[in-house]
Amino acid sequence: xxxxxxxxxxxxxxxxxxxxxxxxxxxxxxxxxxxxxxxxxxxxxxxxxxxxxxxxxxxxxxxxxxxxxxxxxxxxxxxxxxxxxxxxxxxxxxxxxxxxxxxxxxxxxxxxxxxxxxxxxxxxxxxxxxxxxxxxxxxxxxxxxxxxxxxxxxxxxxxxxxxxxxxxxxxxxxxxxxxxxxxxxxxxxxxxxxxxxxxxxxxxxxxxxxxxxxxxxxx
Amino acid sequence: xxxxxxxxxxxxxxxxxxxxxxxxxxxxxxxxxxxxxxxxxxxxxxxxxxxxxxxxxxxxxxxxxxxxxxxxxxxxxxxxxxxxxxxxxxxxxxxxxxxxxxxxxxxxxxxxxxxxxxxxxxxxxxxxxxxxxxxxxxxxxxxxxxxxxxxxxxxxxxxxxxxxxxxxxxxxxxxxxxxxxxxxxxxxxxxxxxxxxxxxxxxxxxxxxxxxxxxxxxxxxxxxxxxxxx
Numbered sequence: 001x002x003x004x005x006x007x008x009x010x011x012x013x014x015x016x017x018x019x020x021x022x023x024x025x026x027x028x029x030x031x032x033x034x035x036x037x038x039x040x041x042x043x044x045x046x047x048x049x050x051x052x053x054x055x056x057x058x059x060x061x062x063x064x065x066x067x068x069x070x071x072x073x074x075x076x077x078x079x080x081x082x083x084x085x086x087x088x089x090x091x092x093x094x095x096x097x098x099x100x101x102x103x104x105x106x107x108x109x110x111x112x113x114x115x116x117x118x119x120x121x122x123x124x125x126x127x128x129x130x131x132x133x134x135x136x137x138x139x140x141x142x143x144x145x146x147x148x149x150x151x152x153x154x155x156x157x158x159x160x161x162x163x164x165x166x167x168x169x170x171x172x173x174x175x176x177x178x179x180x181x182x183x184x185x186x187x188x189x190x191x192x193x194x195x196x197x198x199x200x201x202x203x204x205x206x207x208x209x210x211x212x213x214x215x216x217x218x219x
Numbered sequence: 220x221x222x223x224x225x226x227x228x229x230x231x232x233x234x235x236x237x238x239x240x241x242x243x244x245x246x247x248x249x250x251x252x253x254x255x256x257x258x259x260x261x262x263x264x265x266x267x268x269x270x271x272x273x274x275x276x277x278x279x280x281x282x283x284x285x286x287x288x289x290x291x292x293x294x295x296x297x298x299x300x301x302x303x304x305x306x307x308x309x310x311x312x313x314x315x316x317x318x319x320x321x322x323x324x325x326x327x328x329x330x331x332x333x334x335x336x337x338x339x340x341x342x343x344x345x346x347x348x349x350x351x352x353x354x355x356x357x358x359x360x361x362x363x364x365x366x367x368x369x370x371x372x373x374x375x376x377x378x379x380x381x382x383x384x385x386x387x388x389x390x391x392x393x394x395x396x397x398x399x400x401x402x403x404x405x406x407x408x409x410x411x412x413x414x415x416x417x418x419x420x421x422x423x424x425x426x427x428x429x430x431x432x433x434x435x436x437x438x439x440x441x442x443x444x445x446x447x448x449x
Contacts, residue, residue, distance in 0.1 A: 005352060005353065007351050007371055007374040007375040008351030008375065008378045008402065010371070011375065011379070013372040014372050016370065016372045016376075016384065017367055017370070018367045018388075018449075019365065019366060020449065021449070022365050024289045024362065025285075025289070028260070029260045029262075029263035031289075032281060032285075034284075034363075035281040035284035035285055035288075036266070036267060036270065038284055039275075039276040039281060040275060043275070048406075052353055055353070068369050069259075070259065073262070073263065077266070086269070086270075086273070090269060090273075094265035094268065095269065096273050100273070102274040103273060104274055105274060105277040107276070108279075109279035109282070109283045112283035115330075116287055116329045116330050117328055117329045119330045119331070119332065120330065120333065121333040122333065122334065123406075150352060150404045150405060152351050152352060152402065154378065154379075166407060169405060170406075188407075190399075196378070202382065202394075202398070204395075204396075205381065205397065205398045205400075206398075206400070207378050207399075207402060208399060208402065209402045209404055210402070210403070210407055
């Protein structure tokens with residue numbers, strides 16, 4: 001969706017504020033939020049694409065005013081409500097509804113090292129036709145879905161060159177929409193900075209973007 | 220935490236889940252994104268209690284994951300990969316050809332590092348990495364990203380004004396050097412292999428690793444004999 005999360009090329013956000021000796025978490029609650037997201041994700045009821053999509057649904061003015069982990073907290077609740085893991089009343093009261101049996105957590109502490117080390121690979125060993133090859137000139141399609149996509153606005157309609165075929169990966173636009181994984185080729189596409197930004201850009205500079213097969217068309 | 224934000228934490232959840240929206244609250248000025256609002260401490264504690272009582276999460280698993288982020292992953296891991304590549308040409312070849320396997324040799328695999336690509340900086344090409352859509356970052360080698368990497372100023376400008384961004388980090392790139400920006404839009408995670416600084420011949424792998432900063436592995440810093448950036 002054309003949300004405010006899609007920030008590439010926007011202007012006016014001011015200088016980059018770095019912090020010396022930055023801690024991993026600025027407050028303990030931040031660490032609880034990201035780890036709750038992971039522990040709840042371990043149930044397998046929604047994937048990374050659903051997690052990103054619900055965050056993108058936060059209205060723009062609110063999204064920009066929230067801290068990073070407030071966005072994650074908000075997204076976690078939305079994902080759990082969508083997956084019917086909690087009810088609205090439970091979130092409003094922070095009390096479990098009566099009558100339901102206590103479950104056994106999907107991720108127990110003993111399994112954390114394996115859970116972290118295994119990760120959640122998105123590469124798939126299934127056949128899929130590669131419609132583009134390395135060295136080919138391609139155009140990023142001009143699509144504007146109101147649902148989740150990983151094709152940034154600043155690249156749409158622009159011409160680039162395929163520099164690598166990374167293999168077959170889960171397609172987030174389908175996955176976030178409950179339309180299955182639709183695995184397909186993922187390419188690295190090089191866009192000249194001048195193609196993206198015009199004459200103000202340096203002629204030798206470029207931006208490389210990971211592009212699924214469905215994002216591209218022949219030139 | 221101001222009441223505006225408290226309002227939209229409720230509203231946003233409602234919007235995302237299609238549920239009823241909470242009452243609008245009076246606006247109040249002032250945001251500081253670095254602050255930890257005590258309100259969030261309370262909300263998150265209440266949410267955790269709810270999820271533990273329902274048997275959805277094991278609090279000890281959260282402790283173990285927090286410990287992983289605070290003590291097991293982080294830029295020290297990535298620095299060891301870089302130092303090994305600098306001192307072992309065969310390893311460097313493997314790293315550039317198949318980063319997943321080469322990084323796994325050192326044990327730095329896992330969540331958000333499942334599909335790695337290493338980008339080698341040279342005297343003629345400078346790479347830098349961004350995620351314009353969210354906050355994609357290679358956790359096993361670099362840990363969780365710093366706040367600036369996830370912030371709007373960096374995400375918006377890295378692709379349109381990379382040289383201006385680099386200048387803000389104190390990095391001057393000569394005009395004849397190509398700047399390549401990598402936007403992590405998919406599940407591939409990028410690690411920059413910085414140039415080895417002159418005057419480090421004969422240094423041990425361990426001593427070299429101590430010179431390698433996080434910023435150099437994102438591509439917004441350079442490695443120098445006197446480390447100046449984080």
